[in-house]
Amino acid sequence: MSGVGVQPPSAMLGRRLLQTGARYLVMILLAFLLFGFILMLSGKEPLPSIRDILVSTLGSGYGLSEVVVAMIPMLITALAVALPSRVGLINVGGEGQLYIGAAFATWGALTLQHWPAWALLPTMMLLGMLGGALWALVPGYLRAIGLVNETITSLLLNSVAPKIVGFLIFGFWHSAMDTVKTANFVPAARLPTLFGTRIHLGLVMGLVLLALFEFAMRHTVWGLEMRAIGGNPQAAQRNGIPLKAYLVTTMCLGGAVAGLAGMAQVSGFYGVLLLNFSTGLGFMGFLICWLAGGEPLGILLLSFVVAVITTGGNLLQLTRDLPYAVINILLAFTLFVVLARPAFFEGKKA
Amino acid sequence: MNLLSILGVLSSAVLSGASLLYTTLGEIIDERAGIVNLGLEGVLLVGASSGFAVTSLTGSPYLGVLVAVLAGGLMNMIVGYLVITRQANQLASGLAVMFFGFGLSALVGKPYVGARIRGLPRFLLPGLEGLPPLYSSLFKFDPLVYLVVPMAVLVWWALFRTRWGLALRATGENADAVFASGRNPRRIRYQALLAGGLLAGLGAAHLSIAYTMNWSEYMTAGRGFIAVALVIFSRWHPLRAIVGALLFSGAVAFQLLLQSSGVQVSPFLLDTIPYILTLLVLVAWGGNRRQSAPAALGRVYHGTE
Numbered sequence: 001m002s003g004v005g006v007q008p009p010s011a012m013l014g015r016r017l018l019q020t021g022a023r024y025l026v027m028i029l030l031a032f033l034l035f036g037f038i039l040m041l042s043g044k045e046p047l048p049s050i051r052d053i054l055v056s057t058l059g060s061g062y063g064l065s066e067v068v069v070a071m072i073p074m075l076i077t078a079l080a081v082a083l084p085s086r087v088g089l090i091n092v093g094g095e096g097q098l099y100i101g102a103a104f105a106t107w108g109a110l111t112l113q114h115w116p117a118w119a120l121l122p123t124m125m126l127l128g129m130l131g132g133a134l135w136a137l138v139p140g141y142l143r144a145i146g147l148v149n150e151t152i153t154s155l156l157l158n159s160v161a162p163k164i165v166g167f168l169i170f171g172f173w174h175s176a177m178d179t180v181k182t183a184n185f186v187p188a189a190r191l192p193t194l195f196g197t198r199i200h201l202g203l204v205m206g207l208v209l210l211a212l213f214e215f216a217m218r219h220t221v222w223g224l225e226m227r228a229i230g231g232n233p234q235a236a237q238r239n240g241i242p243l244k245a246y247l248v249t250t251m252c253l254g255g256a257v258a259g260l261a262g263m264a265q266v267s268g269f270y271g272v273l274l275l276n277f278s279t280g281l282g283f284m285g286f287l288i289c290w291l292a293g294g295e296p297l298g299i300l301l302l303s304f305v306v307a308v309i310t311t312g313g314n315l316l317q318l319t320r321d322l323p324y325a326v327i328n329i330l331l332a333f334t335l336f337v338v339l340a341r342p343a344f345f346e347g348k349k350a
Numbered sequence: 351m352n353l354l355s356i357l358g359v360l361s362s363a364v365l366s367g368a369s370l371l372y373t374t375l376g377e378i379i380d381e382r383a384g385i386v387n388l389g390l391e392g393v394l395l396v397g398a399s400s401g402f403a404v405t406s407l408t409g410s411p412y413l414g415v416l417v418a419v420l421a422g423g424l425m426n427m428i429v430g431y432l433v434i435t436r437q438a439n440q441l442a443s444g445l446a447v448m449f450f451g452f453g454l455s456a457l458v459g460k461p462y463v464g465a466r467i468r469g470l471p472r473f474l475l476p477g478l479e480g481l482p483p484l485y486s487s488l489f490k491f492d493p494l495v496y497l498v499v500p501m502a503v504l505v506w507w508a509l510f511r512t513r514w515g516l517a518l519r520a521t522g523e524n525a526d527a528v529f530a531s532g533r534n535p536r537r538i539r540y541q542a543l544l545a546g547g548l549l550a551g552l553g554a555a556h557l558s559i560a561y562t563m564n565w566s567e568y569m570t571a572g573r574g575f576i577a578v579a580l581v582i583f584s585r586w587h588p589l590r591a592i593v594g595a596l597l598f599s600g601a602v603a604f605q606l607l608l609q610s611s612g613v614q615v616s617p618f619l620l621d622t623i624p625y626i627l628t629l630l631v632l633v634a635w636g637g638n639r640r641q642s643a644p645a646a647l648g649r650v651y652h653g654t655e
Contacts, residue, residue, distance in 0.1 A: 038454075042457055090441065092441060138629075142633065147633060148632045148633060149643070151386075151441070152582060153629060153632065155388075155575070155578070156579055156625050156628055156629055156632075157625070157629075159572060159575055159576070159579070159622075160622045160625045160626065163618045163619070163621045164618070164619075164622065166618040167616045167618035167619050170616065170618060171616055171618075280448075280449070283448070283449075286441070286442070286445060287442055287445055287446065290439055290441075290442040291442070322460075323456040323457065323460050323567060324456075325452050325453050325455075325456035325457075325567060325568070326453050326456055326457050328449045328450065328452040328453030328456075329450060329453030329454055329457065330453070331449050331453070332446050332447070332449045332450030332453060333450075335442075335445075335449065336428070336432065336446055336450070339432050339436065339438040339442060339443055339446060340431070340432055340436040340438060341436065341438075
């Protein structure tokens with residue numbers, strides 16, 4: 001069903017890029033169309049609602065900056081899935097790793113708050129990565145020794161992590177006024193913001209990590225060996241590549257990246273650790289990575305698109321009297337259309 | 351901690367466990383046919399909201415249950431279209447359906463937040479008519495509670511004692527072999543998803559129409575994922591799922607009992623017990639091939655063209 005034509009090396013590249021762009025555009029239009037239809041069924045005017053979504057996000061510098069803010073954690077959690085996927089590991093545990101990373105970073109922010117920012121922030125980053133890595137160690141190790149599939153374990157641990165965070169907040173860290181969140185972080189524990197907007201240093205962290213990931217995969221021995229494992233683990237092992245070590249390490253690295261996303265959320269975005277602060281950021285990252293086929297550029301593009309949708313939902317709630325969650329319908333339609341890849345889309349299969 | 355409070359906790363465990371068991375049975379059927387349905391959370395939400403809305407509109411809880419069941423089946427058909435017909439990745443498709451359920455249920459349920467309904471009627475457990483009213487009120491359950499264990503037996507019978515069940519389980523192990531034996535793995539998987547969706551809809555109906563008797567956004571609060579965990583815990587077996595669901599809801603009820611008797615244990619930590627237990631069970635049985643998951647679980651069936 002996928003048309004495999006004979007392509008001259010690079011002559012058709014421009015045209016193919018154009019075609020891919022056009023296909024994605026048609027798919028997103030289709031998603032908006034379906035969403036408009038649902039809005040119409042529920043008695044809302046579809047066109048003004050959709051206009052609201054687009055104008056509030058892409059129509060102003062402020063709107064655009066808010067989109068980028070929303071995009072940061074998705075970008076990073078998507079990378080947390082992409083990295084282990086290169087050795088064939090399926091990390092559905094980004095959500096839990098993000099929570100534990102956030103908890104570790106918060107511990108740093110609360111106990112070391114007299115430290116100067118230049119020492120505190122890197123420490124918090126390391127703590128966040130450590131937390132996420134530890135949370136990923138369980139599924140990674142169990143998989144590496146061939147005991148339990150990492151998909152199931154990482155998924156199970158997603159449900160545990162927010163409760164541990166709840167235990168820590170409720171039992172030890174909550175502020176004097178409020179039992180569902182910690183006290184506000186001191187300024188030294190906050191990631192600096194950029195351009196006078198709410199965009200924080202997390203964006204730079206995400207972009208640097210994406211670039212590093214791409215570089216490591218293409219130009220280092222590790223990348224080569226990871227691709228070998230992803231292609232055929234048994235063959236890789238017989239060629240002397242330490243399979244188990246790679247499985248555990250990449251899973252932990254993925255967890256560390258997700259933990260960093262948690263650190264970026266509490267330090268850059270919220271400035272406190274909140275009960276249940278993430279509703280599905282890790283899952284969103286998984287979807288984005290999957291739809292992008294694990295490619296850094298695709299991750300960047302798709303997390304932008306998803307961020308436009310989720311940010312646009314805020315205005316929908318304010319002006320159209322719709323619950324915020326309704327924006328998930330538009331998100332889901334976008335995902336459906338890309339997942340189902342209608343006949344006119346002849347790209348490679350996810 | 352007197353007898354009355356213990357009985358009260360048990361009673362609430364049975365009530366809350368019923369919806370969990372229906373949902374788990376549904377997911378067992380899905381997974382036995384080789385499909386991991388992570389969209390369960392969304393399926394439950396849409397079933398619960400639409401069932402509640404219809405009950406509130408018509409005043410008939412039975413009509414509400416029917417609509418919830420159908421909604422569950424329809425939601426699973428979306429999963430089916432994506433993963434069977436379009437051969438998309440199961441985990442990603444399930445999560446997409448989950449997000450769809452978040453949104454659709456919020457839209458459907460919004461006018462009914464805070465609405466009051468007359469839920470399913472409750473009947474006293476037969477043979478307990480002589481109890482004083484204070485006690486007998488704890489043994490009044492709705493019909494869906496009484497039907498849940500027979501349903502588990504029915505699912506067990508259908509999966510393990512019928513040709514249909516044999517073909518379904520074979521599809522979950524090796525779809526190509528099923529195709530070679532002259533059956534259509536795609537159709538079997540659709541049937542499994544339909545049956546699983548109807549059951550999940552029943553669980554959702556029990557949640558919103560019989561148990562809580564209200565609707566609020568994201569009221570399932572992770573029940574879908576708990577059901578996925580319980581499927582693993584019960585090792586893909588409908589009868590063991592009864593034990594799993596009772597253990598889980600019992601743990602929740604036990605925690606309420608501890609709180610009411612003044613024992614200081616964090617409810618957050620107690621909430622993690624079922625998941626940790628499931629994880630330990632997985633590790634304990636992990637090495638044993640005979641007890642493990644259906645072999646083709648999560649794999650796309652590409653056909654044999």
